[in-house]
Every structure is written in structure tokens, then in C-alpha cells.
Amino acid sequence: MKITKNIIYVLVLALTIYSCDNEYDKEVILNETASLEGTIELVGGDISAPGERKGFLVTLPEAFDKKAQLTVKAVGKDFTETMAIVDMSAGATSAEGTIVMPDVSLNTFDKVEDYAYLQIVGIATGDDVTDADGDTTFVNDPNDNVRVTSNTVSVSFFQQVQAGYADSTIAGRMTVLFDWANPGANDLDMYMFSSGFAQVENSGSGSRYEQDIFNDTHPDGTYFVAIDFYTASGDIPWKLFFVHPDQITVSYFEGVFEGAASGDFVYPVVNFTKMTDADGVVSYVFEQP
Template identity: 30%
Template sequence: MMKLNYIKHFGKFAFAAVLAFGVVSCEDDEPVSAGEGDPLTKNIVSVDATVTALQPNVGEGNLTPFAVTIGNSFSSDATVTVKVTFDNGDVSTGTALVPAGTTTGTGSLTMPSDDGFIPEGLVAENAGTLSATAILLDELVEGTTYVVSPNSTDIGIFSDTLGIAGGLNSIFDWSNPQNADLDFYVIDEAFTAIFEDSETGSRFESDLFQTNGREDGVYVFYTVIFTAPADEAIDYQVLSTLPDGSLNVFEGTLPAGSPQGSFIPLGSFEKVTDEVSGTISYTNFTAL
């Protein structure tokens, strides 16, 4: 009997507690909130963001600069995240800083690595896209989240580029390699000595201008036409990967009937060693 009486009284207590909770809940008419940043109450603002490739064609694995323009300025710096997507599905990201009070900033990202595919032409056109994916203000605005409304930009991918390799790592490519054979050289500005040569007979010629063992100064890329149809112009590109992974591009056209067996200058560069730090750099790239 005592056990049954205990259960009986407990049941009455539980029922009273539930009834009291219901009364309190009914009297509280304030909306339920998860606090600051509640996704149900915060203001979401869309910002237009356009990405421009500072080099319309890029190299796989290379460091590539870009610019970002947003639709309005802010009172604090804004960091915009940019994504590149290749047609093969490879993705890479980078950021650009848009200073306070302005609408444009610059940044860079490292392109996805080489997948081994070589296009028939000098460039695989529209083989990737650049787009903004996010924006973050240095000074957050309470109750407001900013998102980007991106505009994608198409980019092309060069036929092939080389990686970082302790110097200026260059590859030479040209049109109609099935019928045209060109060789590749690096010669000092005074044309006193051939420092590098590449004469493989294949589509690509390449050269690693070693950082060590080369004096500071101006050097020139040359080509020599070994054989080519006399009635065809030849488009070419010299793609040089610098020690920081960035890419310098020389592009041009050898006119139809260009002499065979003669050295034809393509572009020059300067090797410079900092007197204090000893840092070696390659600069003053000039198309010829």
C-alpha cells in the first residue's frame, strides 16, 4: 500500500509541474532567438564581385595574379576569396585584399598542377574559370553577413609550363610543330657566347638558366629555324617560370619566309643579385 501511495502522489506532482510550465510558456510572448548571428534574423547582403585575370592565359602550377572589383566600398578592408576551376575538375583558391574606401584589389593564386594533357595548339582556350566565392570584412557588422554575387571569367591554359627549379626555367613552343622544327638558345647581350642551347628536334625546346654560375647581366632568348614551310608564318611563345613560381610570357610571330639557320631574337631578361641580401632575381623582361 505504501508503494502504491508513493506512485500516486508522484503522478500528481508531475502533472502539476507540467501544468505550471505550460502556464509560464503561454505568458512568455517574446520571440525565441539563438542570440547574435541568428541565421533566422541576421541581414544577408549580396555584393557584386568581378575577377579579372591579369594574364588571360595561365600555366598549370604557376603563380597567377588577378584583380577583384566589388560593387561598393566598405569602411574597413575586405578580403575576397577567389577560386579557379579547370575543365578537368581541378580547383585552387587565393585571396585579394580590397582596401577600405576602395572597390578594387589584387591578389594571386597558384594554379592546379599539370595533369599531363597537351593541347594541339599553343593555348587551350576557355579551359578554366575564375570567380569570387566569399568576402570577409576586417570589421564585422553586427547582425549582417555579406556574400558575393560572382561573375565568372574564362581563362586559357598554356600548352605546357615548367616548375620552379633553381633559376629561370623556360619552355619554347610554336605552331605547326609537325612541319616546323625550331631550336632555342640563351646568349649574352653582346652576343659573345651561347650560354644555353636546346636542339632536340621535338615539339618543345626547354632551358633552365641556372642561378649559380651565371654572371649578372642581360641575356637574350634566340631561336634558329632548322626547317619550316617557307609560305607559313609561325606563332611562338617563350614561357619562363621564375623562382617565385610566377610566369613571364613572350609571344610573337615569325613572318612567312623568315630565314633558316639565322639567330632570331625573341626577348631579353636581366639577372640581378642584391648586394646586401644576395638574393637573385630575374627582371626587365623585354620582347624583341
């Protein structure tokens, strides 16, 4: 009798273990996800400023037969965050997008290295569905079980690289921002000339930052930036920021005006060339002499 009870106990224990193992196996299978290692890289350089747009390129190791939406996050040193979603067409493995940088308060003339980093943090696959009113909405596939991770890329911040223009105002146009140290004691003004010394732009606000939009009606050719020292004394570090017509690429130059004095006029500080290709696309090349 005792032997029989022991046999029954062993059989019940074996069935219990088998049952638990089966349930565990089912749970793993139901929740299994596919993990992808994507990559992200910056487009248009690695500098930006609070609230400005930064371009990026995301790439996946394989394509989907459905549309994919990737979520990119930007995180600042103070842990502020912004998000952006970029669409990737079915069959594609890469896509470009832009993200607005965290809008933090900075008070500095110098660059803050690696202020924020970007990373791919999510993905959804599905289809665009159009309703009766013609509105299109992305609908996530309920069977979507893909998870994505990626490398991180760093963005360095300046306090400002461009004035707060409306998007419609600067679309397709290049902007310039000039900054210099100790603006309370030094009042500098910015001018732009053609290679034939015809003045085409100027900015003289009397305060920190001189900024301008380079008019898109200016003809192709070579131009330069000149600086007028309305009030100045001693060595003055300076910086020039050129935001290209795509509004994400930034060309940046810096230097020191040594022994500056009121009434001085310095040129060329930076030379640049405007070019238009056969498709009407405008581009600029910059050079510090």
C-alpha cells in the same frame, strides 16, 4: 448571436494574421545577411596553361575587424573547377593569392581565348586559434552572416607555357619555353647568348618544345634568344614563353620564320635584360626586335 459570432471570427482572423506576420518578421531578421560586391583582377597577365598557377588580387569595399578568408573559383570551358583560399588580415581590404588552373587536356598550338574565368564565390570571417601543440587553425565566427559576390575575369590558355619543373627547382628563377608549328617535320633548337655572344643556355631535345631554366647565377645584363634550324622548311610560326621568377607572370612573344631552311641560325629572336635591385630582387624585361 449571429453578430457576436461574426465579431469573434474577425478577431480570431486578425490575431492569426498578426501572429503569422510576426513570425515572418522574426525569420527575416534571423536570416538577414550582409552582401558585399568584391572585385577580382589578374596579376601577371591573362594567359596560362592547364595546371599552372595564376595570380590574382581580391578587393572588398570595406574592412573587417577580424581575419577574413575569401574563396576564389576557377571554372574552365569544360566545367572543370579549382578552388583557392586567400587570407585577408583584419583591417585590410585587399589581398593577393594564386590559384591552380583546371588541369584539362589541350592539343593545340594556338591560344584558346577565355578558356577559364575566376570569381570570388565565398567569404568567412573569424580568428586563428593556436592549440597546445602550437598548430594554428582558422576558426569561423559562428555569427558570420556575410555573403560576397564579384566580377569575373578571363584567362586564355596555351597547351603549355612551362615545363613541369619542381617548385623548389624554379623558385626565384626565370624559365623559357619555345614552341613552333609542325614539330614533326621541323626540328628547331634554342640557344641563349649574352650581348657579348657568349653562349649561356641551350636546349636541343629533338622534339616539340625546347625549354630551359635561366640560371640565377648569370650576371645582370642583356641577353638574347637564338634559334638553330636543325631540320626546317618553309614558313614556321613560333612562340616563346618567359615565366618570371614569381612563377605567375608570363611574357609571351610570337612570330613566323619565313622561308626557313635546314642549317639556318636566327638571332636575336627576343632580347631580355636581367636586373637585380638593392634588396636582391631579380627582374627581367623582354623585347621583341
